[in-house]
Every structure is written in C-alpha cells, then in structure tokens.
Amino acid sequence: MSPVPAGSLLAAQDLRKAYGPTTALDGADFSIHPGEVVAVMGPSGSGKSTLLHCLAGIVTPDSGSILYNGRELTAMSDSERSALRRSDFGFVFQFGQLVPELTCVENVALPLRLNGTRRKEAERAALTWLERLEVDDVRKKRPGEVSGGQGQRVAVARALVTGPRVLFADEPTGALDSLNGERVMELLTDAARSTNAAVVLVTHEARVAAYSDREIVVRDGRSRDMERVV
Amino acid sequence: MSARDWARDLAMGTRFAFAGGREGWIRAVLTAVGVGLGVALLLITAAVPNALDERHRREQARQNFTYGQQVPEKADDTLAIADLDTEFRGRDVRGRLMEPEGPKAPLPPGVDEFPAAGTMVVSPALKELLESGEGTLLRERLPYEITGTIGEQGLIGSHELAYYAGAEGLSDRVDGSRVWRIDTFGSPDPRPGSTDPVLLLLVLVVIVVLLTPVAVFIAAAVRFGGEQRDRRLAALRLVGSDGASTRRIAAGEALAGSLLGLVLGTGFFLIGREAVASVELFGISVFPSYMNPSPLLALTVAVAVPAAAVAVTLLALRGVVIEPLGVVRAARPARRRLWWRLLLPLAGVAMLYPMIGQGREGGEFNEYLVTGGVLLLLIGVTALLPWIVEAVVARLGSGGVAWQLAVRRLQLSSGTAARMVNGVAVAVAGAIALQMLFSGVEGDYTQSTGYDVTRAQMQVRVPQGVGLAEATSTFENSKGVRTVYPLSEGYLGDASWNKGPERTAELTVGDCATLREVARMSSCRDGDVFRVSGGEYDTDTPALSKPGRKLYLEPSAMPGTKAPDLVWTVPAELKQAESVEDPTGTRRGGFLMTPGALTDDVTKALRHELYIAVDPSVPDAREYVHNTAADLDPLAEPMNWQATERSERFDSIRTGLFVGATAVLVLIGASLLVSQLEQLRERRKLLSTLVAFGTRRRTLSLSVLWQTAVPIGLGLLLASLVGMTLGAVLLRMTNTAVRIDWASVATMSGIGAGVVLVVTLLSLPPLLRMMRPDGLRTE
Amino acid sequence: MSIGHTLLGLLESGPRHGYDLKRAFDEKFGHDRPLHYGQVYSTMSRLLKNGLVEVDGIEAGDGPERKRYAITAAGITDVERWLATPEKPEPYLQSTLYTKVVLALLTSRDAADILDTQRSEHLRSMRILTDRKRKGDLADQLICDHALFHLEADLRWLELTAARLDKLREAVTR
Incomplete structure (x- = not known):
C-alpha cells in the first residue's frame, strides 16, 4: 500500500472485492489527478473493470478506501453515490449503453434530465456536444440506425454533457475498428483535456492506452503504478 | 416435401419445446395450461346440450299428473300423489306425498320402495340441508323420518332439493288439482324439451367470453417467441435447415405445448365435470354423468386444437424472416389501418342486432349468430387495441425521464405492448358484458311479479276442514306475522255450473277492514253487499248485479263431479265500491260482501285465502309462515310474492364469474410476467449502464410501470366500452332493461389493473437485481 | 542481446565449467543459433577481467579448458541492473x-x-x-x-x- 499522492482527485487504497469465491480485487491502489488520463491495463479477468466500478461508486468494495475530492465513497449511501455519479462522473462503455428507444439527442440529454434539467435546455446542451463530436447529423436517429463509431461518439457526448470531473471509459473502442477507435479516442481525450476532466480508461489495447498520460497495470487483482516503479 | 419431413421437423420442435431451460419449460407449461383451459371449455361446451337434454328427459320421466280431465278409478295399480312443493329461503323444494292404492302401484324413478306413512326418501342435497343447522326451520316443516335417499335417476340435478313422503288417507283427497291419482309416472306424451333461449344465450356467452381470452392468450404465448427461440431457429438455419423446415420446427414447438395442453384439458374437463355437480345456476344443477360430449365433437376438439396451435404459429411467423445469423422481424410494419379493425366489432354488433328484442318469448336465438357476434366483438378488442395504443402513444408528450423512457419504448414497440394486454382486455370486456347480462336477467327472472309487497307478502289458502277464524288466529299468532287479511273468494255464474254459466263475476268476502284493502267505499257495515267498479277483466258485473237476480256459486268439488247448486240472490240494496289494487296488485271486480250477507252453506263453499303481511324485522319470517301452514295441513302451501334472496343468489353467481375471470387473468398475468422478465433480461446491460450513470432505481421502476400501465389503461378503457356495448346488446336481445352495472365494470377493470400491477411488482425484484453492475461485466 | 549478462545469469544458479555454460545457453536460448565456444571463452575472459566472475577451480582433463567459473557479488548486481532496465x-x-x-x-x-x-x-x-x-x-x-x-x-x-x-x-x- 502506498500513500495517497498529494493533489489527487480520486484515489483508492487497498481495495478488496470478491464475487463469491472469485477474488476480483486483492489490494489494488489507484490515484488520478484532475485533467489526467490514466489507462488501466491488464489481462482479461484481472479485475480492471471491477476496479473501475469501485472507483465510480457503482460497486462497493469489501474493504479499502476510495477518496473522491476529500469524500470517502465507501461511506456514502447508494443514493448519495447515484447522485455523485449523475453530477460528477461520466461513463462510456463498450456497447449496449444507448437507450435504443430514444433518439441520439435524447440519449445525450438523458443525464442532464436525470439531474433535473428541463428537456429543452438539456437537448440544446446535448446538441452542442454532438456537434463537438461531429455526430450532430444523426441527432434525430435512433441508436439502432447509426454506425458503431457514431454510436460510440454519441456515448462519449452523453458522458461529457454533464461536465463531469471524472470520465470512466471501459473499453470505449472495443467494438470499433482501429480508425474509428482512434478517432473516438482523440475526440474523447481532447474533450476531456479541454474540460480538465480526469479520465479513467480501462483497456487492454496498447494503441488505446497510448492516448493516456500514464498507465497502471492490474494483475490478479493487484495494481501496479508503472510511473512510480520506474 | 413429404409427410416424413413434416413428422421429423415437428418431432424435433417438440423436443426443443422442453429443452429451453427453465424459461422454455415455463413457457411450454403456460401454453399447455392455456390450451388445456381452452380444451376443457370446448369439451364442456360440447357436453352442455347433452346435459340439458338428459335433464329434460329425466324431468319428463317423473311427471306425476295426467293430462286428461278424467281421474282414473282407484285400482291395485294406482297411486295417490300430491304436490307438496315448497320454497325454502328462495330455493325450490320439490315435495310429493304418496299413498299406493294397491300392490302394483308405480314407483317414481330413483325410488326403490314406497316410504311408509310418516317417513320420506330425500335427495342427497335435501338430506344435507336438513342435517345442517341451516335446515332446522325446514326440518320443522317436513315432519317425516328420513328412511332413504332418491337415486340419481329420480333427480334432475345434484343440487335439487326433493323428497317423496308416505301418507295415509290421501286417496280420499284426490281432486285433480293438487292431489292426483296416476297409474304410471312420466309424461304420456314426451316431447323434446325446448331450452329457455335466454339460458342458452347465457351459456353461449359464458363460454365464448371465457374461451376468447384463452385463445388470445395462446396466440400471444406462441408469438412471445423470445430471443432464445430466435437464436435456436437461426442456429438451425446455420447448420443447413431450410426456411420451411425451420418454420415446421417452430410449429412443432407449439404443437408440443398444445399436445400437453390436450392432456391437461382432458384432466381439467374431468375435474370440471365433477365440479359442475357443485354448481347451481338459476336453480339448475346437473350431475357429472350428464356431461358427456358426443364422441364426434370430442374428436373434433382433439384434432382442431393442436392444428390451430400449429396454424397460429405459422401465421405468426409470416412476418418473420429466419436467417442463419438471426431472426429479422419484418422491418417497420406499415402504419396500422383503422377501417378493418373497426369492421370486426361492427360486424359483431350487426350479427347480434337482428335478434334485439326477441326476449324469452320471441323464439330461439340463432346460436351461430350469437356466438359469431360475441366472438367478433371480443376479437374486435384485440384488433382495435394495437391501433389505439399506437395512435395514443404516438401523441403522448413529454414528461419526466421515466415517462419519456416508457413512452419512447411504447412508440417503438406498441404492437408488443398491445399484444401483452390483449388477453387481459378481452377477458375484462367479456366479463363486464356477462356481469351486465347476469344482473339484468337475474333481476328479470325474479322481479316481474308486480305484487305490491308493502301490504302483504304471502298468501295461504285455508285447508279444507279448517275454519277461517281458526286459521286466521293461528297465523296471527305465528312467529313473524304482522297482519293477516282473511278473504273468502269464489265465482258467481248466471246459470248452474253443472251446465256451465255464460257470464261470471268474482266474489270476495271479508270484514269491512279487510275489504277496504281491495276497494274504496264510503261506508261499510256487516251485512253490506257492494258492487265493484273498475275491476280488471270485469265485463259481466253490470249485467249480473240486478237486484233479485239468482246467481250460482262455483262449487269447490273437483271438475267432472256433480254438486248441488248453491244459489245467491242479488239483494235489493247494492252499495257501490271502487276497486283499488289489492295486496296482490290486481283490481278485483264483481261483488264484495261482508260475512253477514251470506248464508253458512255459501260461506262454506268459498275458498278462504289469508293474505299475510310478515314482519320484516323477524329473520326467516316467511319460513315460519310456511311452517305454520304445513303444520295446519301439509297441502296448504303458502305462495311467496317476492323472492327476497335475489341478491344473495346473484352474489354467488357474481362470485363464480369473478373466480373464472380472475383465473383466466391470473393465467394471462403469469405469461405476462414471463415475457416481461424475458424483455428485461434482454435489456440487462442497458439497465446496468443507466444505473452506472446515476439513474435512480425509482426512475427505472417507474418507467417499467408506465410501460405496462399505459397500454393496460387503454386496454381497460376499450374493454369497458366494448363490454358495456356487448352487455347492452345482449340485454336488449333478452328484452331486459339496459342497466349498466358500474360496480362490476369497476371491479373487473380493477381486477385487470390489479393483475398488471402485480405483474409489475413481481418483476421489480428481478429488475432491481438486474440493475446491479454485474450486467456491466464484459465477458 | 547481451551474451555476457546471459552467461552471468546462468552462473547465478551455481559455478559451472565453460563448456557447461555453452550447453546450458544453447539449451535455453540458442535454439536456432548455437553459441560458438570461442565466444564463451572471450566473454568469460572479459567478465573475469571486470571482476564479475571468478575462477572457482581448474580441473585436469581431456579438453582444452577446464576452468570452473563462479559469479561474484558485483556480477549479481550487474545481472540485477540489466534485468530491471x-x-x-x-x-x-x-x-x-x-x-x-x-x-x-x-x-x-x-x-x-x-x-x-x-x-x-x-x-x-x-x-x-x-x-x-x-x-x-x-x-x-x-x-x-x-x-x-x-x-x-x-x-x-x-x-x-x-x-x-x-x-x-x-x-x-x-
């Protein structure tokens, strides 16, 4: 266990989590500064997704501490964590994340509306983000009618529309070809840097991880911060 | 393609039907239960005509009156028999008093030997009633020792209350009106029975109403294919089975469910057949042995049901392309058109319309038109609902996030949503119509007496050999009696009754107080004679009421025997009286007299009637009056002027109907739950994602609720509308005043809504479980 | 690739003759390119000179060289550094x-x-x-x-x- 680096926005120490007999996390540490892009790498089944879920307050670890902005995540109630996710966090997943019945612009507006923003206003903000991610032409279409790359950009727009301080991306390009994947990564990291958001990027692809500032490796539920080793 | 291909593919599908894991099993079993209910209902339908025929045959076989005017002479093969029918708390009790007049006297069906005097044989239902605490009052009325039971042959229903009691001295009282002499039981001229058309209508409607939702359910169950089946079919295509063969395999899956359903249905029918014995509808019950469908009809059911299941599947797969890499549902279906959907219910009404106003006397209803019309109206619900849901959700505006999620989903798949609630809507529509019909007809069956029951509610004829005064005081002292109005009645003719008079007039004798119940008069003293004006059907009084005219009193002896003439002369002084409605609700005509105006022999020849007002505050007051009468003379049977148990009897029917409709709804609810869970599982990843970015669980649960509540709301609205229309048409057909039974509309809609609510509630725990982040795991 | 570091690493498990070292190297790493004996000889001489190995003993025998080499503490540190870089x-x-x-x-x-x-x-x-x-x-x-x-x-x-x-x-x- 290492001490929490000064000035970190989100930091976790000695996280442990088991699903039944399977140990997913076995003493993992993590920290990220505002505006930083950190890749979480490791073989599949190593616990990187679980680490992301714990950091985002989706899953409560069995033990360990997660400090976000000075607040202890593990001590918060479910609804407090939900509220935090709505206001401070954004999410991009590999697939299956857009609501198929809603149009793209409605999908992007959804997090704002969950926060209580009025429909008109939310959709206006959503449209700005769609433009920024170069997919405003599909705003009226449903997710089933757009390409994978477009859909993923819509998802990125949705993750960023609330102006999150931390963006969690779990294999965001997993379902895309390299060209589309790179474009999504470029847009994602550019957008995150411009808003000074931290990005926790879970990936097993080196070319995706190359968009990060540094990486940590998760193996057998334990993490290694490569920067501090070297 | 050969029959072998078919057989092979169907068999393979059959195997798949039960190989789909727990969900596959549940779906197969639900389909089987649905088909089973359908089969059972069809078999019962096929058995009902037989049952009614059998009932009629038995009823005719035990008739104990002669149609000829002539009463046969007493002989060693004759039997004196008297009707002792009574009523107990609104239920009819068939009673007969018998005295064999010789060793060869005929035995009634179902009775092995004549009960000795003072003993009786009873139907099982009566025995049970008498032995229960409920029957104590009736027991007092039937002071005979029970020595045996009447066999099924002698009864027309499992619930019939009947007894045969032995008596002495009955043969002396044979009069051809209440006491008969017969040498054989059974109608000398048996005729095929004509079922009460309204009853037939009820049976038909009940069956269609219960059957249609089951059919709709089966159709939906077959179509709720689910991802799993799609994947299976696609996999079959991938390994080289062609499109037609894949369809046959899918049909085989449906066939498996319906074959199992056939077995279940036979079981249900056998259970239902026994259960039928415990049901009494409008005083009609049947024995299980009556319920035998004709073999041909049974065979038709056995073949038609599985065939229909296969046909529905093939029909449902019409819009589906099964490709090796997945199942493609025909892209975006064309916008639903209204006209042919409206045509269905309109055609239904059109088929029923010609029969409007026929009523009970208007002859028989055309069974096919009734069935077809009701069916079309109900099916119309399933045709209209998808259109309405589509049209309404397309116009639904913005709201909260939960509302938006639900509405958008409905807009994208309104057909699925409508299909899910179709069964519920049809069941509710049918049940509402049936409730209206039942309550209307039930009211009709018991309320048309027209008696003014505020003054007197019962009438008893004073038995022979009992004095009027004695009888009056006996009843006045009886428990439950408030007032007794004794009136003596007879008829006066203008010539001897041995020859046959040409003109007649009514004669009513009573004290002044009692006479004032039947006519308005300025003054009255004992000895007065009044001529009444304003009576119904009274044409001869003016001609007969001439002072000095000799009038002949109708003798009370039985027809065909000679009796000495009793003559009364119209007195010089005739007072005027104006008829008013008497306690029985009719206006009497003829003459009113006080006792002092008559000679004793004339008084003796009159029939003495007691009009009795019971004390409504005494429970079972009527039963006490019955008992007092029976105590006075078993043959003196009081008439009830109103069935007080009407609502109680209706309640039991209503309960039965609710149970039936609820059972159908629960079945539909179960299938709703299965498909709901299936849909949720397909969206598992999406739900987890929504939770990840902070969607409140409440929002998602609410959206699931909206998603079912909106179509079910529309469905129930349409169901109430169609149900009330159908109910109104049916009531018009039976010539009954149309009265909307809002209570049952509300109750049935409530049950329908309740089923959906329960389904949603039951799907919430799995929903909450699915919203856990496990769904986010990428494997 | 550094043959010197590799041979050093092989010595870590215990002292060996030069020929043994060649055989061990060939077995583990030299699948397509067996090491020339002269290479082993020259490398070991360099390592000896740099104080990373020492002669553990000399045996008399048929072969031209019967020196037994052992790794020194400096040698172990060198391997360590090489692996970590x-x-x-x-x-x-x-x-x-x-x-x-x-x-x-x-x-x-x-x-x-x-x-x-x-x-x-x-x-x-x-x-x-x-x-x-x-x-x-x-x-x-x-x-x-x-x-x-x-x-x-x-x-x-x-x-x-x-x-x-x-x-x-x-x-x-x-």
Missing part, C-alpha cells in the same frame, strides 16, 4: 526479452516485473508516437502508425508471455 523499444526485441524472462525465472526473480517494466517503456514510446501522429500530417501519421503497430505486436507478445509465465517457469526450471 527495460530495453529500448525496437523491432525484433523478442530474443533479448525472452532471455531476460527465462533468466529471471531461472534465478527466481519476478519475471512479471520485467514484462510490466518493458510494457511501460513500450507505452512511453507509443505515447510519443501517438502525440506526434496527432500533430503531424498524413505522412507522419502513416510512419508513426507503422512503428505503433510494431510496438503493439511486441506488447501483445508481452501480454501473452505474462499470461503464460507459470507454464514457462515449469518448462525452464525442469
């Missing part, structure tokens, strides 16, 4: 990396550590290339992509090796 990401790196991993396994060091360190080094290069690519024109992009793909292939190999470390340990220490 990631290689400069460049094409056809596998044989060196492979040697390092096997040696780590043979000397009971953390082989995964070596792989992680190497990956970090590779990623550092890839970040630089990615950055250049983002700022450059199409030609730059294509050139960078070529390098990136090669590095990615190395990284994939690293991942795969990491996943198979247990099996490899079993194989080389048998």
Whole structure:
C-alpha cells in the first residue's frame, strides 16, 4: 500500500472485492489527478473493470478506501453515490449503453434530465456536444440506425454533457475498428483535456492506452503504478 | 416435401419445446395450461346440450299428473300423489306425498320402495340441508323420518332439493288439482324439451367470453417467441435447415405445448365435470354423468386444437424472416389501418342486432349468430387495441425521464405492448358484458311479479276442514306475522255450473277492514253487499248485479263431479265500491260482501285465502309462515310474492364469474410476467449502464410501470366500452332493461389493473437485481 | 542481446565449467543459433577481467579448458541492473526479452516485473508516437502508425508471455 499522492482527485487504497469465491480485487491502489488520463491495463479477468466500478461508486468494495475530492465513497449511501455519479462522473462503455428507444439527442440529454434539467435546455446542451463530436447529423436517429463509431461518439457526448470531473471509459473502442477507435479516442481525450476532466480508461489495447498520460497495470487483482516503479 | 419431413421437423420442435431451460419449460407449461383451459371449455361446451337434454328427459320421466280431465278409478295399480312443493329461503323444494292404492302401484324413478306413512326418501342435497343447522326451520316443516335417499335417476340435478313422503288417507283427497291419482309416472306424451333461449344465450356467452381470452392468450404465448427461440431457429438455419423446415420446427414447438395442453384439458374437463355437480345456476344443477360430449365433437376438439396451435404459429411467423445469423422481424410494419379493425366489432354488433328484442318469448336465438357476434366483438378488442395504443402513444408528450423512457419504448414497440394486454382486455370486456347480462336477467327472472309487497307478502289458502277464524288466529299468532287479511273468494255464474254459466263475476268476502284493502267505499257495515267498479277483466258485473237476480256459486268439488247448486240472490240494496289494487296488485271486480250477507252453506263453499303481511324485522319470517301452514295441513302451501334472496343468489353467481375471470387473468398475468422478465433480461446491460450513470432505481421502476400501465389503461378503457356495448346488446336481445352495472365494470377493470400491477411488482425484484453492475461485466 | 549478462545469469544458479555454460545457453536460448565456444571463452575472459566472475577451480582433463567459473557479488548486481532496465523499444526485441524472462525465472526473480517494466517503456514510446501522429500530417501519421503497430505486436507478445509465465517457469526450471 502506498500513500495517497498529494493533489489527487480520486484515489483508492487497498481495495478488496470478491464475487463469491472469485477474488476480483486483492489490494489494488489507484490515484488520478484532475485533467489526467490514466489507462488501466491488464489481462482479461484481472479485475480492471471491477476496479473501475469501485472507483465510480457503482460497486462497493469489501474493504479499502476510495477518496473522491476529500469524500470517502465507501461511506456514502447508494443514493448519495447515484447522485455523485449523475453530477460528477461520466461513463462510456463498450456497447449496449444507448437507450435504443430514444433518439441520439435524447440519449445525450438523458443525464442532464436525470439531474433535473428541463428537456429543452438539456437537448440544446446535448446538441452542442454532438456537434463537438461531429455526430450532430444523426441527432434525430435512433441508436439502432447509426454506425458503431457514431454510436460510440454519441456515448462519449452523453458522458461529457454533464461536465463531469471524472470520465470512466471501459473499453470505449472495443467494438470499433482501429480508425474509428482512434478517432473516438482523440475526440474523447481532447474533450476531456479541454474540460480538465480526469479520465479513467480501462483497456487492454496498447494503441488505446497510448492516448493516456500514464498507465497502471492490474494483475490478479493487484495494481501496479508503472510511473512510480520506474 | 413429404409427410416424413413434416413428422421429423415437428418431432424435433417438440423436443426443443422442453429443452429451453427453465424459461422454455415455463413457457411450454403456460401454453399447455392455456390450451388445456381452452380444451376443457370446448369439451364442456360440447357436453352442455347433452346435459340439458338428459335433464329434460329425466324431468319428463317423473311427471306425476295426467293430462286428461278424467281421474282414473282407484285400482291395485294406482297411486295417490300430491304436490307438496315448497320454497325454502328462495330455493325450490320439490315435495310429493304418496299413498299406493294397491300392490302394483308405480314407483317414481330413483325410488326403490314406497316410504311408509310418516317417513320420506330425500335427495342427497335435501338430506344435507336438513342435517345442517341451516335446515332446522325446514326440518320443522317436513315432519317425516328420513328412511332413504332418491337415486340419481329420480333427480334432475345434484343440487335439487326433493323428497317423496308416505301418507295415509290421501286417496280420499284426490281432486285433480293438487292431489292426483296416476297409474304410471312420466309424461304420456314426451316431447323434446325446448331450452329457455335466454339460458342458452347465457351459456353461449359464458363460454365464448371465457374461451376468447384463452385463445388470445395462446396466440400471444406462441408469438412471445423470445430471443432464445430466435437464436435456436437461426442456429438451425446455420447448420443447413431450410426456411420451411425451420418454420415446421417452430410449429412443432407449439404443437408440443398444445399436445400437453390436450392432456391437461382432458384432466381439467374431468375435474370440471365433477365440479359442475357443485354448481347451481338459476336453480339448475346437473350431475357429472350428464356431461358427456358426443364422441364426434370430442374428436373434433382433439384434432382442431393442436392444428390451430400449429396454424397460429405459422401465421405468426409470416412476418418473420429466419436467417442463419438471426431472426429479422419484418422491418417497420406499415402504419396500422383503422377501417378493418373497426369492421370486426361492427360486424359483431350487426350479427347480434337482428335478434334485439326477441326476449324469452320471441323464439330461439340463432346460436351461430350469437356466438359469431360475441366472438367478433371480443376479437374486435384485440384488433382495435394495437391501433389505439399506437395512435395514443404516438401523441403522448413529454414528461419526466421515466415517462419519456416508457413512452419512447411504447412508440417503438406498441404492437408488443398491445399484444401483452390483449388477453387481459378481452377477458375484462367479456366479463363486464356477462356481469351486465347476469344482473339484468337475474333481476328479470325474479322481479316481474308486480305484487305490491308493502301490504302483504304471502298468501295461504285455508285447508279444507279448517275454519277461517281458526286459521286466521293461528297465523296471527305465528312467529313473524304482522297482519293477516282473511278473504273468502269464489265465482258467481248466471246459470248452474253443472251446465256451465255464460257470464261470471268474482266474489270476495271479508270484514269491512279487510275489504277496504281491495276497494274504496264510503261506508261499510256487516251485512253490506257492494258492487265493484273498475275491476280488471270485469265485463259481466253490470249485467249480473240486478237486484233479485239468482246467481250460482262455483262449487269447490273437483271438475267432472256433480254438486248441488248453491244459489245467491242479488239483494235489493247494492252499495257501490271502487276497486283499488289489492295486496296482490290486481283490481278485483264483481261483488264484495261482508260475512253477514251470506248464508253458512255459501260461506262454506268459498275458498278462504289469508293474505299475510310478515314482519320484516323477524329473520326467516316467511319460513315460519310456511311452517305454520304445513303444520295446519301439509297441502296448504303458502305462495311467496317476492323472492327476497335475489341478491344473495346473484352474489354467488357474481362470485363464480369473478373466480373464472380472475383465473383466466391470473393465467394471462403469469405469461405476462414471463415475457416481461424475458424483455428485461434482454435489456440487462442497458439497465446496468443507466444505473452506472446515476439513474435512480425509482426512475427505472417507474418507467417499467408506465410501460405496462399505459397500454393496460387503454386496454381497460376499450374493454369497458366494448363490454358495456356487448352487455347492452345482449340485454336488449333478452328484452331486459339496459342497466349498466358500474360496480362490476369497476371491479373487473380493477381486477385487470390489479393483475398488471402485480405483474409489475413481481418483476421489480428481478429488475432491481438486474440493475446491479454485474450486467456491466464484459465477458 | 547481451551474451555476457546471459552467461552471468546462468552462473547465478551455481559455478559451472565453460563448456557447461555453452550447453546450458544453447539449451535455453540458442535454439536456432548455437553459441560458438570461442565466444564463451572471450566473454568469460572479459567478465573475469571486470571482476564479475571468478575462477572457482581448474580441473585436469581431456579438453582444452577446464576452468570452473563462479559469479561474484558485483556480477549479481550487474545481472540485477540489466534485468530491471527495460530495453529500448525496437523491432525484433523478442530474443533479448525472452532471455531476460527465462533468466529471471531461472534465478527466481519476478519475471512479471520485467514484462510490466518493458510494457511501460513500450507505452512511453507509443505515447510519443501517438502525440506526434496527432500533430503531424498524413505522412507522419502513416510512419508513426507503422512503428505503433510494431510496438503493439511486441506488447501483445508481452501480454501473452505474462499470461503464460507459470507454464514457462515449469518448462525452464525442469
């Protein structure tokens, strides 16, 4: 266990989590500064997704501490964590994340509306983000009618529309070809840097991880911060 | 393609039907239960005509009156028999008093030997009633020792209350009106029975109403294919089975469910057949042995049901392309058109319309038109609902996030949503119509007496050999009696009754107080004679009421025997009286007299009637009056002027109907739950994602609720509308005043809504479980 | 690839004759290119001169050379440093990396550590290339992509090796 680096926005120490007999996390540490892009790498089944879920307050670890902005995540109630996710966090997943019945612009507006923003206003903000991610032409279409790359950009727009301080991306390009994947990564990291958001990027692809500032490796539920080793 | 291909593919599908894991099993079993209910209902339908025929045959076989005017002479093969029918708390009790007049006297069906005097044989239902605490009052009325039971042959229903009691001295009282002499039981001229058309209508409607939702359910169950089946079919295509063969395999899956359903249905029918014995509808019950469908009809059911299941599947797969890499549902279906959907219910009404106003006397209803019309109206619900849901959700505006999620989903798949609630809507529509019909007809069956029951509610004829005064005081002292109005009645003719008079007039004798119940008069003293004006059907009084005219009193002896003439002369002084409605609700005509105006022999020849007002505050007051009468003379049977148990009897029917409709709804609810869970599982990843970015669980649960509540709301609205229309048409057909039974509309809609609510509630725990982040795991 | 470090590493498990060293090297690493004996001789001389090995003893026998070498403390430190230093990401790196991993396994060091360190080094290069690519024109992009793909292939190999470390340990220490 290492001490929490000064000035970190989100930091976790000695996280442990088991699903039944399977140990997913076995003493993992993590920290990220505002505006930083950190890749979480490791073989599949190593616990990187679980680490992301714990950091985002989706899953409560069995033990360990997660400090976000000075607040202890593990001590918060479910609804407090939900509220935090709505206001401070954004999410991009590999697939299956857009609501198929809603149009793209409605999908992007959804997090704002969950926060209580009025429909008109939310959709206006959503449209700005769609433009920024170069997919405003599909705003009226449903997710089933757009390409994978477009859909993923819509998802990125949705993750960023609330102006999150931390963006969690779990294999965001997993379902895309390299060209589309790179474009999504470029847009994602550019957008995150411009808003000074931290990005926790879970990936097993080196070319995706190359968009990060540094990486940590998760193996057998334990993490290694490569920067501090070297 | 050969029959072998078919057989092979169907068999393979059959195997798949039960190989789909727990969900596959549940779906197969639900389909089987649905088909089973359908089969059972069809078999019962096929058995009902037989049952009614059998009932009629038995009823005719035990008739104990002669149609000829002539009463046969007493002989060693004759039997004196008297009707002792009574009523107990609104239920009819068939009673007969018998005295064999010789060793060869005929035995009634179902009775092995004549009960000795003072003993009786009873139907099982009566025995049970008498032995229960409920029957104590009736027991007092039937002071005979029970020595045996009447066999099924002698009864027309499992619930019939009947007894045969032995008596002495009955043969002396044979009069051809209440006491008969017969040498054989059974109608000398048996005729095929004509079922009460309204009853037939009820049976038909009940069956269609219960059957249609089951059919709709089966159709939906077959179509709720689910991802799993799609994947299976696609996999079959991938390994080289062609499109037609894949369809046959899918049909085989449906066939498996319906074959199992056939077995279940036979079981249900056998259970239902026994259960039928415990049901009494409008005083009609049947024995299980009556319920035998004709073999041909049974065979038709056995073949038609599985065939229909296969046909529905093939029909449902019409819009589906099964490709090796997945199942493609025909892209975006064309916008639903209204006209042919409206045509269905309109055609239904059109088929029923010609029969409007026929009523009970208007002859028989055309069974096919009734069935077809009701069916079309109900099916119309399933045709209209998808259109309405589509049209309404397309116009639904913005709201909260939960509302938006639900509405958008409905807009994208309104057909699925409508299909899910179709069964519920049809069941509710049918049940509402049936409730209206039942309550209307039930009211009709018991309320048309027209008696003014505020003054007197019962009438008893004073038995022979009992004095009027004695009888009056006996009843006045009886428990439950408030007032007794004794009136003596007879008829006066203008010539001897041995020859046959040409003109007649009514004669009513009573004290002044009692006479004032039947006519308005300025003054009255004992000895007065009044001529009444304003009576119904009274044409001869003016001609007969001439002072000095000799009038002949109708003798009370039985027809065909000679009796000495009793003559009364119209007195010089005739007072005027104006008829008013008497306690029985009719206006009497003829003459009113006080006792002092008559000679004793004339008084003796009159029939003495007691009009009795019971004390409504005494429970079972009527039963006490019955008992007092029976105590006075078993043959003196009081008439009830109103069935007080009407609502109680209706309640039991209503309960039965609710149970039936609820059972159908629960079945539909179960299938709703299965498909709901299936849909949720397909969206598992999406739900987890929504939770990840902070969607409140409440929002998602609410959206699931909206998603079912909106179509079910529309469905129930349409169901109430169609149900009330159908109910109104049916009531018009039976010539009954149309009265909307809002209570049952509300109750049935409530049950329908309740089923959906329960389904949603039951799907919430799995929903909450699915919203856990496990769904986010990428494997 | 450094033969000197490899031989040093082989000595860590115990003193050996020069010929034994050649046989061990050939068996573990020299699948397609057996080591020339002269190479062993010259390398050992250099190591001896640098004080990384010492002569443990000389045996009389048939062969030309019967010296037995043993690793010194300075030698062990040298191997340690070599293993911990990631290689400069460049094409056809596998044989060196492979040697390092096997040696780590043979000397009971953390082989995964070596792989992680190497990956970090590779990623550092890839970040630089990615950055250049983002700022450059199409030609730059294509050139960078070529390098990136090669590095990615190395990284994939690293991942795969990491996943198979247990099996490899079993194989080389048998």
